[in-house]
Amino acid sequence: MNSETWKKVKSVFNEASELPEGERSSFLAQFEDEIRLEVEKMLGAVKEESFLLNEPIVDLKEFVETPMPKQIGNYKIIRQIGRGGMGTVYEAFRETETFKQHVALKVIRHGIDNEIILKRFRAEQQILASLEHPNIGRFLDGGKTIEGLPFYAMEFIEGLPIDEFCQQKRLTNEEKIKLFREVCAAVSYAHTNLIVHRDLKPSNIIVTANGTPKLLDFGIAKVLDVNSTEAGTATQLGMMTPQYASPEQIRGEKVNTLSDVYSLGIIFYEILTGIKPYEIEGKNYAEILEIITQTRPAKPSENQRSKIKDQRSNPDLDNIVLKSLQKLPERRYQSVEQFSEDLRRHLVGLPITARPDTFGYRFSKFVERNKIGVAAGVLVFLSLLTGIGLASWQAYRAEKQRLLAEKRFAEVRTIANNVVFKYHDEIAKLNGSTAVREMLVKDATTYLDNLAADSANDADLEQELGLAYLKLADVQGKIYAANVGNTDGALESYDKSINLLEKAVEAKPNEKSPKEDLIKAIDAKVSLMARSDFKSADKFVLLDKSSKILEDLIKNEPENPKLMAQLATLYIRYGDSVGSLNDKGSLLKKLEYHQKAIPVAEKLLQISPNDPGNLKILAQTNQRIGTDYFWLGQNAELNKLFEEAKPFFQQALPYHQKMLELIDQAILIKPNDPSLKRNRIAVISSYAETISRNGNEKEALELVNKALSLAKEIQENDPSNQEAKFEVATIYELRAKIYSIFNEDEKAIENYQKAAEITEAVYKADNGNLESLTAFKASLENLRKINEKLGRKTESELYERKSKELSDLLKNKRP
């Protein structure tokens, strides 16, 4: 447009503006299109935009010409802490003879009708000052400066706005919810006192250094709003912060407590995601009005702009937030309290009200709370979910929808982790679950493996995966625990686990948990190596590694029970690993290590006497020491030193007695724990053997029969549990030995044969289990001896041949 046209447009516009709206179009009709259209556009724009370009963006005079006052009312000004659209905030104090009051003093900017505001302050002062709540910044008083500007004073609060606080402290969702519920409590309190905030926003919620949220400016919005009348409190457009304003507020309608519910919803959304639900930056009033009153916000967990990484899909929280953000007030929570209550219910896993109460939803909550009972159902459900999750991960990757893919990634990861850690552990408590556990953990580990391959150098993921491999290894072949009998697979998985956990330790040098996990994995592997690889020096390399880490950890926390338990276990493992059973010197060394564990295990039990885990550790320690003495006796016998053997057998007895007592005590506390049941069998067996060596055949046989029936019961209930089979064999072997000691040879032969049958089968199914092979060979050897003694030549030669074959095989396997 040239200057001439513009001049004409201007004067027509000025004239038209003077006219009542109804007469404008007929007035404009007389002008040519170029002029008329331009003026119409200008008039329309003014009508549409009530606040854009209305107030200066900068008020230079405030910066330049208002020197900081020394005193306002009764308050001495210390410094200016801020300046906003509303006015200037000072840190100030009031001193009387008895106390010094520290305040934040806000001077309202001129341009607002001062007289009305002052009147309001006087009217509201008492109500505002009566709001007394630990989470509400106290209103102290209002007045006017010598220039006639209104001001008010409130409790001085130092801290961060809630959004910044959550970001800086990197609060978890749970912590955020807890913090936010404190805010809700304060708003709810004000509501019961009939005070609506009307301008809730993060900058009005300050969290102090000790984590207490404080709400500022309660009731102030109403006072400052010149348009509000006593009857209703419609908000003037200029007074509010559009991002936090409810649809009714933005339309200039009446405001009530439900508007605060809405604003709290927006704040909660922002806290959860790090972003605001609506993008209204740079939009004009009409657009903002449309967005806030018409568009549905994205679910917090699905908002692609979200700044909080690793946001897991959380339907409960999504529904709670969306309910608080309903456009129609009557569809929101009907009070802040209800809002807060739903958040509480979500925290403790109860069904929330903010969603349709469908069967599926109630069922999923039930599952969450009763994991064991529905384990089987959950299994099917999860395997489905996991499969779907992985498929979508790949699909999305192919489409390069990075954000969605990341979300799927997090979901799959969550599910896989739940399977490995939550559900597996619950299912492991069930009898007869070994085969199912293996499938479960194997699948989950595969998913995690895929995820790890797709995301290099994620220390958290490495740790999770390391733990998953540890679980997998355990179920594949953990020694003396329910497993499916895959020793080689287990050793490989332990190696992977140790490898990954070492990386995690390196990446997170200041974190305890990866270190503890690594020690656990090493312990499990070293234990299993006893079965496959009796003399490997690697065991000590690994144990020394654990020892070093543990030493460091214990230095900082000498009384930490978890670390103490690991230390006791480490001593046990050193004792188990050192030397052989055929040599007195190394047996004494074992004894020395095992005895080191005693004071640690005893102290541990003192700290919490009824902890089954602690009872078990002390029982294990006693078992080891008793067995060391037992072997010392056995060793003396082999060397024909019968007199030396006896006291050793006697010394073994009290230790084995003690271990049985401790395990029985643990079982009283946890009667259904399968691992304790298995421990008890092993313990009874050791005790039976010791007793037999002390000359009591009857008691020894009673004990061994009991152990056998318990072991058979476990084995029959969990047919895929190879460890249980092996245990049954061990007890047959033991019973055979006892019969043989008391010269009941036929019975001994029968039992040796049964033992050999089983160990042969176990070995054939699990070629890595050399312990089983060794046991098989030992049974054959015993059969040879006993047949020889009875003069049965054919039989003894047969067993000798077989036994020789096995010796060669063993030599091949373990050069």
Next chain:
Amino acid sequence: MNNQTTKITQLLSKAGEGSKTALDELLPLVYDELKRIANKQLSSERPNHTLQATALVNEAYLLLVNQHSVDFRNRLHFFSIASEVMRRILVNYAIAKKAQKRGSGETVISLDEVISFPNRQDIDLIKLDESLKELAEMDSDQAKIVELKFFGGLTNEEIAEFMQISISTVKREWASARAWLLGRMKDES
């Protein structure tokens, strides 16, 4: 006072005498100074209160203006320059912010951190600046009125005095300028 502020002082008085080049030179200096102060504040050990970021501008202006305002014989003349400087600072911020959004990598303090908008309502300053340039071509006085009012916060009375026109003219000219700008900004959005 550091070298930078000395330089700013000199440029300010030259600009006050009407030197256009001085103003061009002044702008990046003021801009940098503002950024320096902002960064300092934002990284300071103890963020103190809700509105602390808005004090930045205050501090920048105290630094620029307080000790120098005596150099200006005409107080309104200073405001005229300051409004223009302010406009450029804000528009540059808006441009930098937009660039940052596109991922240029340069860290800038977001505009609303530096200046608290009245009611925290954002305006597309880049568009406004362009429209204002157009308006200046049609009517430079009117554009100046907008600048003084919007980027300087001068009252109608002050603008009238500074521009040697009547108060009612200021009001009328402002009204049509605003209406046109609003329409123009709507156009392009």
